[in-house]
Each structure stands twice: as structure tokens, then as C-alpha cells.
Amino acid sequence: MKKITKETYLKWYEDMLFWRKFEDKLAAVYIQQKVRGFLHLYNGQEAVLAGSLHAMDLEKDRMITAYRNHVQPIGMGVDPRKVMAELYGKVTGTSKGMGGSMHIFSKEYRFYGGHGIVGGQIPLGAGLAFADKYFDRDSVTLCYMGDGAVRQGSLHEAFNLAMLWQLPVVFICENNGYAMGTSVARTSHSTEIWKLGLGYEMPCGPVDGMDPAIVAEEVSKAVERARSGGGPTFLEMKTYRYRGHSMSDAQHYRTKEEVEEYKKIDPITQVLDVIRDKKYATDEEVAAIDKRVKNLVKECETFAENSDYPPIEQLYDVVYEQEDYPFLQHKL
DSSP, rough: OOOOOOHHHHHHHHHHHHHHHHHHHHHHHHTTTTOOOOOOOTOHHEEEEHHHHHSOOOTTEEEEEEEEHHHHHHHHOOOHHHHHHHHHHOTTTOOOOOSSSTOOOOOTTTOOOOOSTTHHHHHHHOOOOOHHHHOOOOOOEEEEEEETTGSSSHHHHHHHHHHHOOOOEEEEEOOOOOEEEEEEGTOOOOOOOGGGGGGGGHHHHHHEEOHHHHHHHHHHHHHHHHHTTTEEEEEEEOOOOSOOTTTTOOOSSSSSHHHHHTTTTTTHHHHHHHHHTTTTSSSSHHHHHHHHHHHHHHHHOOOOOOOOOOOOOOOOGGGSSSSSSSTTEEEE
8 A cells, every 4th residue: 555644645635625616616606507417516525536546556547436426537637627617518628518517538547437327337347347357457447336326236247247257346335325315224224335245255344435544545455456366345435425416406314413413524624634633734834725726626617617618510520430420411
């Protein structure tokens, strides 16, 4: 495992704060109808991503997740301005404005999406890992899902094949307590989701998903196991989201008191406490980080606002790879 240093904590604080403020801005412009459609925010779950990135080799490892997928590609190296432009539906976005909130994608940075179909990314994650093993590439795939997605039958098929073929994949369930508005206890006899791995003799276990240091340690073990030929791992990250399932969620299924209790263990606050306790940064240096984050969020917003919408012709240019596809007719 890579050592967790002063620089690690400072990076975690700046990254997680930026991810939080980036999505807070998205929530604000969504209300202004500048971002349309669905919008699923990651507020509260940032430690899972921060810790995972520390465990990865960003030069070769891959990541795939569900539709709560705005900040993951940023962590992988994608320009955040392009991510925001994609949510605005602008031509400067990661998919030229054609993917939107749930379908951020970057082949260059090995981020294979956002997927709108619940659980649809799980067998795809196994497939990415299969390709790496088939072509003898020294890469590991991290495949994320929510607690609701583990009820999909395809998870069991993917788990079975991943163990049968000893694929270099780490399956990570981000258990934030609710599948949309339904608690885990209402959908399963066993609320310990990590135990699903036991039926396949897959290494598995629960992880405190609110502390990036703990996440980094456990994901590092899983990544090292996968890279050394030891096969897959299934980790249940116990985390929490502070906002609703999506922007249209009235959150009647939980109390404000419950949310406030979880805010007491906010991952950003936990990291800042370590920075202050260990005197990794002065108050002035923390304030400088806060200012950089604020300025970058504003820069992303300005970039998205000033970008153009895609031309109508683009509708016909992004479907077929073959430009002279014989059955394609332009009717503008």
C-alpha cells in the first residue's frame, strides 16, 4: 500500500471539498433548469472515491460505476470543466453533450461510465477485467454499485464467472442505506451485504466508507490481490448520502435528525480534523485551499455557460463509426 502522508491528507481535503462544491453548484443550476433530466449527487460518499484512488494505479487501472458518476471521472483525471459542460448538454462536454448526467465517459482516462440501468455496470466491470486477463495486461478494474443494485441477478452471474476465471476486479458496493427510498432491511433478510461474496468463496468484508484512510487500506489489499493473480474481492463500503436519491427525491423515508447524525462523521470534516490535529496546514493554508476550490468551481461553471450547444448535424455523426453507412439517411 502507498504510504498515507501529509500530502495525501491535503490532497484528499482539496479533492473532496472540490467534488462537494462542484456538485453543490450542479444542484443550484439544476434548479435554474440549466441542467436537465436526472441528477444524482454524491455528497457524503466522497471518502470512498478518495481512498480508492489512493489505492489505484491511475496509469493503467480502470473504473466503472452507476449513474452517481460526476466526480469519479474528475478523480481519474478528466477535466472538470468538460464534466460540467456535459451536464449542461454542451458540445465541449465529455461526450459532446450527448450523454448527460448519468453517462459520463472517458476512454482516455479509463473511466467506463456512468450507467443508467441499475446494476448494468456489474457484468461490464467483470468484462473489462476479463479483457485485461485475456490480453495479459497488468491492470485492475474497480466496479462500483449501490446497495439496491446487489438485488440484480446479473451480480451473481458476474461474481460466479469472476471467481471461476479469477478476474482482476474489485467489486465495491457503496451502501448508503437506501435504494432510492427503500432501506436495505426492507429488501433483504440479511442486511450485511458483504456476505454475498461468501457464497462464491470470494474474499469480502465490510469497510467504513466515511474514512478515506480505511478505504485506502482495504482497497489497496484488494487491488494488490487482483494484480498478483489472486482474483476478485467484494467490499461493502458503509457510507451515507446527504442529499436525496436524485434532485426529485422528497426524502420522506428518513428524518432530518438521521441526516444530521451522519453529518457528524462527514468525510471532509474528518480529514480536516486530521490536518489540524497533526498541524499539516495552518488556517491560512486551509483558507487558500478553500479559495482554489471556489475559483475552480466558478471556472467550470463559466466554461459550461459559455460553451455552445451541439449542432443538429451531430445527431447523425455519433451513431455509426462508418461514415458512409449504407442505410443512413440525413433528413434535416
